[in-house]
Amino acid sequence: MKLLETAVHEIETAEELEKIIGENENVMVSCGRMGPMCIPVYDDMEELEEERPNIKFYSMAFDTPEAALIKNAPMCRGFMGLPFNVYYKNGKMVKTTSSIQNREQITSILDEYLSE
Amino acid sequence: MDDVFDVIILGAGAAGLTAGIYSSRAKLNTLILNQGTIGGQMVLTNEIANYPGVETINGYVVANTMKKQAKDFGCQIKSNVKIAEYKFEGQIKSVKLEDGRIFQAKSVILAPGGKPRSLNIPGEEEFKGTGISYCATCDGEFFTGKELIVVGGGNSALEEAVTLTNYATKVTIVHQFSQFQAFEHAVQEAKKNPKIGFIMESELRGFFGNGMLEKVTIEHLPTGKLTEKTVDGVFIFVGYLPNTDTLKNIISLNDRNEIIVDADMKTNITGVFAAGDCNVKKYRQVTTAVADGSIAALSAAEYLLTIN
Numbered sequence: 001m002k003l004l005e006t007a008v009h010e011i012e013t014a015e016e017l018e019k020i021i022g023e024n025e026n027v028m029v030s031c032g033r034m035g036p037m038c039i040p041v042y043d044d045m046e047e048l049e050e051e052r053p054n055i056k057f058y059s060m061a062f063d064t065p066e067a068a069l070i071k072n073a074p075m076c077r078g079f080m081g082l083p084f085n086v087y088y089k090n091g092k093m094v095k096t097t098s099s100i101q102n103r104e105q106i107t108s109i110l111d112e113y114l115s116e
Numbered sequence: 117m118d119d120v121f122d123v124i125i126l127g128a129g130a131a132g133l134t135a136g137i138y139s140s141r142a143k144l145n146t147l148i149l150n151q152g153t154i155g156g157q158m159v160l161t162n163e164i165a166n167y168p169g170v171e172t173i174n175g176y177v178v179a180n181t182m183k184k185q186a187k188d189f190g191c192q193i194k195s196n197v198k199i200a201e202y203k204f205e206g207q208i209k210s211v212k213l214e215d216g217r218i219f220q221a222k223s224v225i226l227a228p229g230g231k232p233r234s235l236n237i238p239g240e241e242e243f244k245g246t247g248i249s250y251c252a253t254c255d256g257e258f259f260t261g262k263e264l265i266v267v268g269g270g271n272s273a274l275e276e277a278v279t280l281t282n283y284a285t286k287v288t289i290v291h292q293f294s295q296f297q298a299f300e301h302a303v304q305e306a307k308k309n310p311k312i313g314f315i316m317e318s319e320l321r322g323f324f325g326n327g328m329l330e331k332v333t334i335e336h337l338p339t340g341k342l343t344e345k346t347v348d349g350v351f352i353f354v355g356y357l358p359n360t361d362t363l364k365n366i367i368s369l370n371d372r373n374e375i376i377v378d379a380d381m382k383t384n385i386t387g388v389f390a391a392g393d394c395n396v397k398k399y400r401q402v403t404t405a406v407a408d409g410s411i412a413a414l415s416a417a418e419y420l421l422t423i424n
Contacts, residue, residue: 019188080258081245
């Protein structure tokens with residue numbers, strides 16, 4: 001069941017998440033709610049989807065148990081701010097951030113970790 | 117280049133969306149250009165309990181309903197835009213985006229709103245998301261069983277401190293003055309809460325930790341004495357700054373960078389109006405932003421009658 005009202009495709013199950021990161025070279029997932037710290041990140045991702053066709057952008061609801069793969073990831077340990085933004089390269093989690101990020105902060109990570 | 121709109125509204129918070137509803141319902145060809153989150157500061161509020169005629173409602177729901185109302189009346193909304201240049205002189209105003217698109221209109225309503233003020237002290241950016249937060253509704257539960265500091269003395273600070281006691285074992289409010297600026301009912305709610313303590317006439321000077329926030333330094337302003345306090349998290353609610361940086365030297369601002377308007381929301385430039393938290397005003401509420409937006413749209417409509 002979809003819980004987020006965003007144009008960024010929402011991953012609904014852990015199985016779908018594993019499939020996506022297994023099949024795509026560059027993936028960004030923002031795991032959050034429909035709150036003021038999360039919505040601006042989804043908005044930026046929606047825009048970046050058009051500009052960065054080599055990267056797949058997804059959202060995932062923080063409150064579903066299906067998101068345990070992200071919430072319990074060692075790279076997300078100590079995070080205390082939504083959303084949890086996770087970046088995968090060739091199936092491996094390479095970078096994570098907690099709380100709101102602006103467009104420049106996101107693109108900086110995309111350039112450093114998910115460039116060709 | 118697109119057609120000339122009757123009204124371009126810059127911003128889609130409570131003021132901008134209300135102006136969009138009023139002007140599009142008046143059959144004015146209306147475009148909202150929005151750089152931030154639709155709904156603006158409204159979406160920061162989990163529960164709006166003092167909007168007349170509505171018992172309690174979520175801020176995000178209000179924002180989305182306003183957006184739908186505006187669109188249903190024919191208002192166009194373009195979000196996620198980055199504005200590069202304004203030209204407000206003359207009868208036809210124009211707004212140029214960073215991607216090169218230019219939009220023109222006979223009148224403009226500025227409603228860029230405000231942004232949360234940060235403390236700008238060492239460690240603030242480093243511990244954002246690992247101990248520092250600006251949204252109790254979003255992040256409060258991460259601090260269950262923890263000890264917190266809330267910085268600020270306005271309504272948001274005191275109300276959010278009370279909310280955070282649902283999670284934290286202790287909440288200490290640190291405020292720079294000897295009195296709070298919040299409404300009395302909010303002050304009383306905080307003072308009667310046994311989990312809330314107060315450090316007055318003091319400011320935070322730095323955040324410290326190893327990966328996660330562990331302690332802060334606090335300066336007692338009358339004496340200059342610095343103390344360290346161990347803490348798990350800090351929530352910052354120290355007001356808002358008007359989003360008027362790009363309007364400097366274009367429109368008349370006061371020394372706090374707020375837009376100067378008259379009672380009809382007119383700025384110093386003919387055909388340019390302003391509404392909401394960006395304006396010079398004492399009280400910043402959803403209701404006052406909505407009122408500003410209504411007045412600005414009606415004033416713009418009246419202005420268009422004089423030039424058409």
